[in-house]
Amino acid sequence: MTDLLVLFTALGAATVGGVFFAFSSFVMRALAQLPAAQGVAAMQRINVVVINPWFMGAFMCTLLLSIACVVVACLLWSAPRSAWLLAAGLLYAVGTFGVTMVFNVPRNDRLARLDAASAEAAVYWPVYVREWIFWNHVRTAAGLASAVCAILVWTR
Structure with a gap:
């Protein structure tokens, strides 16, 4: 049972960390290079479309698995x-899920309230990109570190 918990935690954390890595390494850079109205509109759509069974299933199920790892x-x-199992659980629960809820989601919510073509959106867009990417780097590193710690449970 513990082996399956560790396996699925590693897979989930690596999958979610990989999605966030894609955003850190090229998605946000591409959006930031668009005119503000287009970048804002694209990110607003991404923030709606990401709420789907595939991503949310991986994101939330890995949270449940990470909590089980801690327990x-x-x-x-x-x-x-x-210690490796505890680290895997805490890194995902706090560093990936917690950072998302405390830092990325509020920025997404603020962006969602803006008219993409407005002057306010144009002013907020570079701030959003800079701050959102910083916190995305944190949750990416935490997700991937969680996967590594789960893998290390097998090697120790």
Whole structure:
């Protein structure tokens, strides 16, 4: 049972971290190079379309798995793999999910309220891109680090 928990946590964290990596490495750079109205409109659509069963399933199921990792690690704390399991769970739950909810989602919500063609959107767009990418780098690193820690549970 623990092996399946670790496997699916690693796969989920790597998948979500990979999606965020794509945004950090090229998606946001491409959107930032568009005129503000087009970049804002595109990101507004992305923020709507991302709420789908495939992505949200991976994102939320991995959260549940990461919480289970924390619980199992605490219950089996004397086991040699518990620290890696705890790290995998916390990195995803706090660093990926938590950062998303506290830092990226509020920026997305603010962007959603703007008319893409407005002067206000044009002023906010570069601020949004800079701040959103910073926090996206954090959640990308946390997701991928979570996957690595889950993998290390098997190697220790």
